[in-house]
Amino acid sequence: MKKIVIIGGCAAGPKVAAKCRRMNKENEIHLYTNENIVSYSACGLPYYIEGIVPKIENLIIRTPEEFRETGVNVYLDHTCTKIIPDEKAVIINNEKIKYDELVLCTGARAKDIKIEGGHLKNVFKLRTIQDGIAIREKMKTAKSAVIIGGGYIGIEILEALIANNIKVEMLEAGNQILSNFDKDIAKIIQNHIHKKDGDKVVIRENTKVEKIVGKDEFVGIITDSGEVIEADFCIIATGVTPNSEIAHEAGIELGRSGAIRVNNRMQTNIEHIWAAGDCCEKHCLITKVPMYISLGSIANKEGRACAINVSGGDEKFEGILCSFVTRYFDFTISTTGLTEEHALEYSKFIDIEPIAATVKKHDRAGYMPNTNEITLKLVADKRTGEVLGAQAVGKGDADKRINIATSAIKSKMTIDELINLDLTYAPSFGTPIDPLLEAAYKLKKIIDNKRHN
Amino acid sequence: MKKIVIIGGCAAGPKVAAKCRRMNKENEIHLYTNENIVSYSACGLPYYIEGIVPKIENLIIRTPEEFRETGVNVYLDHTCTKIIPDEKAVIINNEKIKYDELVLCTGARAKDIKIEGGHLKNVFKLRTIQDGIAIREKMKTAKSAVIIGGGYIGIEILEALIANNIKVEMLEAGNQILSNFDKDIAKIIQNHIHKKDGDKVVIRENTKVEKIVGKDEFVGIITDSGEVIEADFCIIATGVTPNSEIAHEAGIELGRSGAIRVNNRMQTNIEHIWAAGDCCEKHCLITKVPMYISLGSIANKEGRACAINVSGGDEKFEGILCSFVTRYFDFTISTTGLTEEHALEYSKFIDIEPIAATVKKHDRAGYMPNTNEITLKLVADKRTGEVLGAQAVGKGDADKRINIATSAIKSKMTIDELINLDLTYAPSFGTPIDPLLEAAYKLKKIIDNKRHN
Numbered sequence: 093m094k095k096i097v098i099i100g101g102c103a104a105g106p107k108v109a110a111k112c113r114r115m116n117k118e119n120e121i122h123l124y125t126n127e128n129i130v131s132y133s134a135c136g137l138p139y140y141i142e143g144i145v146p147k148i149e150n151l152i153i154r155t156p157e158e159f160r161e162t163g164v165n166v167y168l169d170h171t172c173t174k175i176i177p178d179e180k181a182v183i184i185n186n187e188k189i190k191y192d193e194l195v196l197c198t199g200a201r202a203k204d205i206k207i208e209g210g211h212l213k214n215v216f217k218l219r220t221i222q223d224g225i226a227i228r229e230k231m232k233t234a235k236s237a238v239i240i241g242g243g244y245i246g247i248e249i250l251e252a253l254i255a256n257n258i259k260v261e262m263l264e265a266g267n268q269i270l271s272n273f274d275k276d277i278a279k280i281i282q283n284h285i286h287k288k289d290g291d292k293v294v295i296r297e298n299t300k301v302e303k304i305v306g307k308d309e310f311v312g313i314i315t316d317s318g319e320v321i322e323a324d325f326c327i328i329a330t331g332v333t334p335n336s337e338i339a340h341e342a343g344i345e346l347g348r349s350g351a352i353r354v355n356n357r358m359q360t361n362i363e364h365i366w367a368a369g370d371c372c373e374k375h376c377l378i379t380k381v382p383m384y385i386s387l388g389s390i391a392n393k394e395g396r397a398c399a400i401n402v403s404g405g406d407e408k409f410e411g412i413l414c415s416f417v418t419r420y421f422d423f424t425i426s427t428t429g430l431t432e433e434h435a436l437e438y439s440k441f442i443d444i445e446p447i448a449a450t451v452k453k454h455d456r457a458g459y460m461p462n463t464n465e466i467t468l469k470l471v472a473d474k475r476t477g478e479v480l481g482a483q484a485v486g487k488g489d490a491d492k493r494i495n496i497a498t499s500a501i502k503s504k505m506t507i508d509e510l511i512n513l514d515l516t517y518a519p520s521f522g523t524p525i526d527p528l529l530e531a532a533y534k535l536k537k538i539i540d541n542k543r544h545n
Numbered sequence: 546m547k548k549i550v551i552i553g554g555c556a557a558g559p560k561v562a563a564k565c566r567r568m569n570k571e572n573e574i575h576l577y578t579n580e581n582i583v584s585y586s587a588c589g590l591p592y593y594i595e596g597i598v599p600k601i602e603n604l605i606i607r608t609p610e611e612f613r614e615t616g617v618n619v620y621l622d623h624t625c626t627k628i629i630p631d632e633k634a635v636i637i638n639n640e641k642i643k644y645d646e647l648v649l650c651t652g653a654r655a656k657d658i659k660i661e662g663g664h665l666k667n668v669f670k671l672r673t674i675q676d677g678i679a680i681r682e683k684m685k686t687a688k689s690a691v692i693i694g695g696g697y698i699g700i701e702i703l704e705a706l707i708a709n710n711i712k713v714e715m716l717e718a719g720n721q722i723l724s725n726f727d728k729d730i731a732k733i734i735q736n737h738i739h740k741k742d743g744d745k746v747v748i749r750e751n752t753k754v755e756k757i758v759g760k761d762e763f764v765g766i767i768t769d770s771g772e773v774i775e776a777d778f779c780i781i782a783t784g785v786t787p788n789s790e791i792a793h794e795a796g797i798e799l800g801r802s803g804a805i806r807v808n809n810r811m812q813t814n815i816e817h818i819w820a821a822g823d824c825c826e827k828h829c830l831i832t833k834v835p836m837y838i839s840l841g842s843i844a845n846k847e848g849r850a851c852a853i854n855v856s857g858g859d860e861k862f863e864g865i866l867c868s869f870v871t872r873y874f875d876f877t878i879s880t881t882g883l884t885e886e887h888a889l890e891y892s893k894f895i896d897i898e899p900i901a902a903t904v905k906k907h908d909r910a911g912y913m914p915n916t917n918e919i920t921l922k923l924v925a926d927k928r929t930g931e932v933l934g935a936q937a938v939g940k941g942d943a944d945k946r947i948n949i950a951t952s953a954i955k956s957k958m959t960i961d962e963l964i965n966l967d968l969t970y971a972p973s974f975g976t977p978i979d980p981l982l983e984a985a986y987k988l989k990k991i992i993d994n995k996r997h998n
Contacts, residue, residue: 388970390981393965393978417969460589512862515868
């Protein structure tokens with residue numbers, strides 16, 4: 093019998109707890125969270141704000157009671173402040189608690205902002221259930237908002253606000269929204285948003301926020317060019333920071349990203365201390381380079397692998413491919429592997445020669461009523477022909493193609509092998525030669541031409 | 546300059562013609578079809594009958610005029626009756642026509658029926674544009690129909706008829722509908738149809754048609770148990786036969802399926818004679834065994850590869866994975882690779898030990914409004930762990946998972962590699978751990994248990 097202590101209650105922590113329980117009925121399992129809620133889908137918060145998900149309870153996966161019924165002890169509002177590896181103990185709410193195995197699932201928090209006025213009332217972030225409730229409440233009486241940050245959380249909040257008739261100014265410090273996409277693809281997304289909702293939203297790139305203004309409450313922001321933008325409230329969506337401080341203080345190694353370094357069994361450098369989810373650094377299967385990304389699907393898979401190992405099994409979590417999907421209403425935004433720009437960047441360090449092709453195609457037979465266009469960009473290594481990445485956006489079924497590419501990248505499929513892949517076809521599901529295969533064929537021709545010239 | 550003669554005008558023929566033109570501007574290209582129309586989507590005919598596709602013209606991909614504008618000569622109502630390889634000539638409408646390269650895209654026809662009364666008025670098949678027009682016309686004044694055959698064409702016609710308030714008796718001679726699915730999965734499909742439309746449709750397995758009755762017009766059928774089923778019309782959908790007779794008479798080798806045997810460059814055994822599409826035998830990439838299947842996506846890919854080779858290039862078409870999708874209204878029916886039953890059958894001849902697991906899961910986050918269930922069955926080789934096949938059905942997005950599996954099968958991915966595949970996730974697109982990965986995990990546990998016991 094072992095005593096397993098888990099710190100963190102959003103995605104990875106509950107997954108570890110539930111799986112540890114299923115793996116072994118004898119072990120004592122204790123899950124501590126500093127929130128007043130446990131086991132919820134943070135990814136669903138934008139849809140709760142939008143109103144598609146009616147109640148916050150809908151986002152809860154397992155209640156503390158459900159956990160307790162299976163013999164997992166759940167402690168809400170319990171904050172871990174210190175890890176003492178030599179004593180195999182943690183300090184939680186000022187009490188010393190011993191462990192046999194410690195699993196850190198401390199997650200990530202909205203990036204600490206260093207901007208004047210960030211503390212004002214009606215300046216929100218979106219990370220926790222409380223944040224979601226506060227934004228939805230504020231939205232009811234508001235007419236306009238500023239979103240700081242054009243990443244995917246920004247886009248998801250944008251949908252929520254636009255659906256609720258809030259006018260939005262979205263300010264992006266970089267030269268494009270959605271930096272996990274190539275500029276040309278990000279531009280297509282941005283153009284679509286402006287075309288669909290140009291009367292309600294302005295997206296400004298290369299716009300830094302100098303200062304948030306207001307006395308007690310938010311009044312507006314001042315940009316780096318001195319412009320003043322007034323609004324009823326503000327949401328800061330500039331990314332996340334892994335919660336790795338207590339780990340670091342205890343001598344647990346962090347990666348360059350500031351997240352906890354783990355091996356492929358989810359072990360930290362200190363024996364009997366494990367980590368999973370958004371507090372951990374990730375390993376990119378293509379570049380073989382450590383990186384950081386915060387996604388619920390990865391947290392769940394890491395949590396499962398971690399639980400198996402903690403319970404005495406042997407399960408590897410080899411790494412990720414940066415696969416990602418979101419939407420702006422009926423417009424899908426999806427990517428996997430390396431973008432062309434990232435691949436070019438990496439080609440300075442790793443042995444790849446990236447080349448890309450883009451196609452714009454119907455997702456289904458042109459004569460079917462549910463047909464829509466997608467734009468698909470495929471990236472491959474010119475020398476080996478191996479698929480390196482794919483991005484697909486549009487009202488059509490872009491996500492389907494991206495996941496096929498994900499599988500192809502994982503198994504080092506070449507463009508030549510991809511071209512004739514026997515994908516399913518029926519008029520209401522695809523085209524006789526799928527857009528992904530069209531892109532592969534286009535890319536093959538480009539590669540062949542370059543080889544001959 | 547070469548003279549390329551193409552026989553057949555539905556899918557593969559036009560693809561060969563168009564691609565040959567793009568490959569080489571000098572070659573003379575002649576396409577002959579025995580139909581009065583060229584280059585159309587036969588797969589779209591059920592949706593034309595249903596009324597979703599308003600006009601038959603919507604199904605036409607390229608008109609003869611469009612072909613002629615690119616310099617492809619198209620001849621409608623021209624029937625090829627003989628191939629004379631020694632003279633490099635064909636007889637078309639009693640005229641001898643010489644070729645440098647001959648491409649056979651003669652397609653397939655609805656299976657020749659050997660049933661009494663098959664010739665009666667209001668007994669239809671569905672293969673050509675004319676068939677589609679005749680059925681749609683008949684449907685306007687009819688109230689009931691018999692569909693003979695529970696294959697995918699039968700199911701697609703069933704949707705069309707039910708949508709138009711026709712009462713249907715579907716008779717399947719075998720012990721399940723959709724023989725490219727396992728019995729348990731076919732049963733789920735059948736139960737869904739009965740649950741949704743049980744007041745309008747009866748599906749009877751193990752029911753052979755003894756005789757079609759009527760004087761001049763169809764009146765009804767008599768089953769092998771002597772039961773009489775009356776209806777306003779009848780559609781025979783018992784599969785297709787490759788049009789390979791003239792090829793066979795000319796000494797072109799056929800496979801055991803009766804379809805033309807080709808190598809991976811789409812060459813027949815006779816020099817300068819090629820074939821592509823539904824008249825050809827296929828090569829299964831998993832079993833390495835020749836087989837026959839008739840699908841527009843394969844016809845298009847074979848056509849492309851064939852055209853490249855005919856034009857002097859070098860393109861391989863390695864084979865297929867039996868990937869397939871259709872629907873019954875909003876219920877998706879999809880498969881790839883081997884079913885469990887087929888895999889068990891093949892395990893007598895090839896070195897596999899099939900094992901399967903089935904999961905029933907939401908396709909998206911449970912709290913999203915567009916969430917639906919899918920049932921997914923995954924088949925793998927117990928010894929190597931390699932994925933052999935997958936079937937997915939349900940109102941949810943089943944097709945997405947099947948195409949990921951297709952890619953996995955092609956690259957011989959193992960269950961262990963599949964389990965943590967970094968698929969995209971967002972609440973409106975999937976679940977943190979995808980149903981496909983859940984099935985893989987379930988299968989892994991079954992395999993591990995068997996290894997230990």
